[in-house]
Amino acid sequence: MMKILLLLISFPVFAQDFTGCGEYKFKGILKYDEKAPLKMSYLVREGTGSQMTFSLVNKSDVITLAPFIDKPSQFKAKIVKLMDGTKGELRTPMEIGLRFPDPMSASDTGIEKIKSVKCQ
Amino acid sequence: MKATKPFVLPIFLLCLSFSVGHAAEGSKQFYFLGGGGEPEGETTIFDGEVKRVGSFINSSGWNSTVSFNGGHSKTEDLIKSKMGKAKNAGTFSEKNYNDLMNEIIQKLEKGELKSGDQLLISIDTHGAKRSAGKDAEKTHRVALAHSTATELNNLSGARTVDLDKLEKIINLAAEKNVKLGILDFSCYSGNLLNLHNDKVCLISASGPEQYSYATTAVSLGFFTFSYPITFGSKFFDNMKKGKSLEELFIDSRTTGDTPDFPMINTKEGLAINEMMYRFLTPYLNYNYSSTNNFSAGYVRRGDKFEEQVCRMESSHSDFLKLLKQMEEAAAVANESGREEFQNLREALEEYRKYQRGYEETLRQKFDVEKEIKDIFKKQFPNDQKAWEAYAPLDFLSLNLDSSITYYEGLAERDKGKKYFSGMWDSTVAQLKKQKEISEYVKANLSQNGLDKLKAQDEAFAKSGVTYKLSSRISAEAKKVYEALYNKNKSAESNPCRDFVL
Incomplete structure (x- = not known):
C-alpha cells in the first residue's frame, strides 16, 4: 500500500512580545533600510502582519552586525527605550549567530525578554 | 376472538417506540x-x-x-x-x-x-x-x-x-x-x-x-x-x-x-x-525534510547544554518509572495489555539512545568552540572587536566575501556623504579583518577539531531517522492511550x- 503523508503546515504567530525595556533575545534578519537613522534595521517576523522593526542607532552596532546582512540571525541585545508600536531601537548585540529558519515553528522569529532594565 | 400472538405486542411496541422516537428527534x-x-x-x-x-x-x-x-x-x-x-x-x-x-x-x-x-x-x-x-x-x-x-x-x-x-x-x-x-x-x-x-x-x-x-x-x-x-x-x-x-x-x-x-x-x-502528554511531547519531535524540531530543540550554548541534557535525562527516567508503575498495576489487576507499556518503554529507550549519540556530537562541537575561542585570544588579542560578539562556529561558517562586496557597494554609492562613507569604510575594514581571522582559524584548527565538526555535520545529515523513531513511539503511545482509556472508562x-x- 502506498502511504503518503503531508504535514499540515503551521502559520506565524501574531503576538506582540515587547514587555518593557530590557535585554532580549532577537531572532530575525538584518536589512538595509533607507528610512533608518544609520540605514540598517533588524526585522523580526519580516513580511507578516506583526513585523517589528528595530533601528540600529550606534555606528559600532552597524559594524558588528555587518557579517549577517540579509542572513537569518539571532543574538542578545538591549532595548533601552520604549517601543513606538512595532518600531524600536536595539543596542549592543552579542552572542551573534546564524538562525536556521524553521517554517514549521512559530517561535522561529521573534523577541524574547531575558531580563528587565529601566528605560532611559 | 383470535388471540394475539405473543411476539406481536413487543413488535407493536417497538414500532411505536421508533415512531415516537423519530417524531421527537431533534x-x-x-x-x-x-x-x-x-x-x-x-x-x-x-x-x-x-x-x-x-x-x-x-x-x-x-x-x-x-x-x-x-x-x-x-x-x-x-x-x-x-x-x-x-x-x-x-x-x-x-x-x-x-x-x-x-x-x-x-x-x-x-x-x-x-x-x-x-x-x-x-x-x-x-x-x-x-x-x-x-x-x-x-x-x-x-x-x-x-x-x-x-x-x-x-x-x-x-x-x-x-x-x-x-x-x-x-x-x-x-x-x-x-x-x-x-x-x-x-x-x-x-x-x-x-x-x-x-x-x-x-x-x-x-x-x-x-x-x-x-x-x-x-x-x-x-x-x-x-x-x-x-x-x-x-x-x-x-x-x-x-x-x-x-x-x-x-x-x-x-x-x-x-x-x-x-x-x-x-x-x-x-x-x-x-498523565502522559507533557512527558511524551519531546519524543514527538523529529527532523524530516524542512522540519527540524528535533535538532532545534537543543540549546546552542555550551554552558547551558549540559543543564538541558540533565533535565532531559531526568524527565526520561521519570516517564519510564511512571510507565513501569502502570505496567505493574496492570499486572496486579491481572489485566491484559501489559505489553503495551513495555513496548512504549522500549520505543522511548530507543529514541533516547539515539538522542544520547546525537548529544555526544553536539558536546564535541562545543569543545571545538572552546578551541576556536582560544585561537582568537592567543592570535588576535588586539582585534577583540572583530570576534568577541559572535558564536565561534557561526563566525567561521559565514560567507564574508558577499558582505564585503555589499558594503563596498554602499561605500562607493555614499562616497560624497562623509558620515556614511566613513561608516561603510570602517565596516569593510572590519569585515576584511574578520575574513583574515576566519581563514587563519580554519587553517590552524586541530585535526581532532575538524573531525569533531565533521561528525556533527554527519549526525545532523542523518537525523532524518528521528521521524521513524518518533513514529514508533507515537504508535506505541496510542496503544497505551487506548488501554488506559478503556480501563478507566466511566459508566x-x-x-x-x-x-x-
Whole structure:
C-alpha cells in the first residue's frame, strides 16, 4: 500500500512580545533600510502582519552586525527605550549567530525578554 | 376472538417506540469549515476529507452547511459533487467564517437550536501554534482560503482567524442543553481543549504542540483513492449514523503512526492528557525534510547544554518509572495489555539512545568552540572587536566575501556623504579583518577539531531517522492511550458518548 503523508503546515504567530525595556533575545534578519537613522534595521517576523522593526542607532552596532546582512540571525541585545508600536531601537548585540529558519515553528522569529532594565 | 400472538405486542411496541422516537428527534445541524492556506493549484490535501465528509452529509440526513476552501478548481468541483445536499456558504474567508459563527450564535440565542438538538462543527484546515503573551488567543489561529504562505521563511501571505468565537457557542450550547460537538483537525489543535466545558464534546486531531496529518489522494490515472491512514481521515471515514463521537475518537485514534496526539475532553481523556502528554511531547519531535524540531530543540550554548541534557535525562527516567508503575498495576489487576507499556518503554529507550549519540556530537562541537575561542585570544588579542560578539562556529561558517562586496557597494554609492562613507569604510575594514581571522582559524584548527565538526555535520545529515523513531513511539503511545482509556472508562455518560450521529 502506498502511504503518503503531508504535514499540515503551521502559520506565524501574531503576538506582540515587547514587555518593557530590557535585554532580549532577537531572532530575525538584518536589512538595509533607507528610512533608518544609520540605514540598517533588524526585522523580526519580516513580511507578516506583526513585523517589528528595530533601528540600529550606534555606528559600532552597524559594524558588528555587518557579517549577517540579509542572513537569518539571532543574538542578545538591549532595548533601552520604549517601543513606538512595532518600531524600536536595539543596542549592543552579542552572542551573534546564524538562525536556521524553521517554517514549521512559530517561535522561529521573534523577541524574547531575558531580563528587565529601566528605560532611559 | 383470535388471540394475539405473543411476539406481536413487543413488535407493536417497538414500532411505536421508533415512531415516537423519530417524531421527537431533534434538529441535527452540521457545519464543515476549512480547507484554507493551500498553495495555488487545482487540488488540495483536503480532497480526501471532502469525499469522506460528503459521504456522511449525503447519507446521514443531517442539515449541513459547508464553507470550505476557495480557489482550487478540482476541490471546489468535489465540494459541489460530493456535498450536494449541503448548503454551500461560500469559500472559507474571514467574513464567511464570522457570518457562520454569528449564525450559530443567533440560532442558539433565539432558540432555533434548543435542548436536545445536536450541533456538530468541524474545522479542517492548516493551523498555527498558539500565540504567546498576555494578548494571546485562548485557542489558536487557523488558515483561511485565498491565502498561501508565499515565503516559507516567514510565511508571509497567509491569512488566519482565531477560533475563540467558539467559546461563546460552547457557553450558549451548555446553557441551553444543546448537544454540541466540535472537531478541530488542524495542526496544534489541542489548543481547542482550552475551551473545555463539561457539557460539550471537544475533539482535536493533535496536541497543542504537534502537527496533525492528512492523507493525500493517490492517482492511478483512471482512479483516485485516498486510504484513511491518519486520525482525521479515519474519523471522517467512520462517521456513520448511530456512532457516538467518543466511539469515533477511540476507533480512529490508533490509526497510523504519525507523531501526533489526538485529544478528547472527556474525564478519561483529560486524565490521560494530564498523565502522559507533557512527558511524551519531546519524543514527538523529529527532523524530516524542512522540519527540524528535533535538532532545534537543543540549546546552542555550551554552558547551558549540559543543564538541558540533565533535565532531559531526568524527565526520561521519570516517564519510564511512571510507565513501569502502570505496567505493574496492570499486572496486579491481572489485566491484559501489559505489553503495551513495555513496548512504549522500549520505543522511548530507543529514541533516547539515539538522542544520547546525537548529544555526544553536539558536546564535541562545543569543545571545538572552546578551541576556536582560544585561537582568537592567543592570535588576535588586539582585534577583540572583530570576534568577541559572535558564536565561534557561526563566525567561521559565514560567507564574508558577499558582505564585503555589499558594503563596498554602499561605500562607493555614499562616497560624497562623509558620515556614511566613513561608516561603510570602517565596516569593510572590519569585515576584511574578520575574513583574515576566519581563514587563519580554519587553517590552524586541530585535526581532532575538524573531525569533531565533521561528525556533527554527519549526525545532523542523518537525523532524518528521528521521524521513524518518533513514529514508533507515537504508535506505541496510542496503544497505551487506548488501554488506559478503556480501563478507566466511566459508566457515567458524557457529552461525547451522548453525541450520537
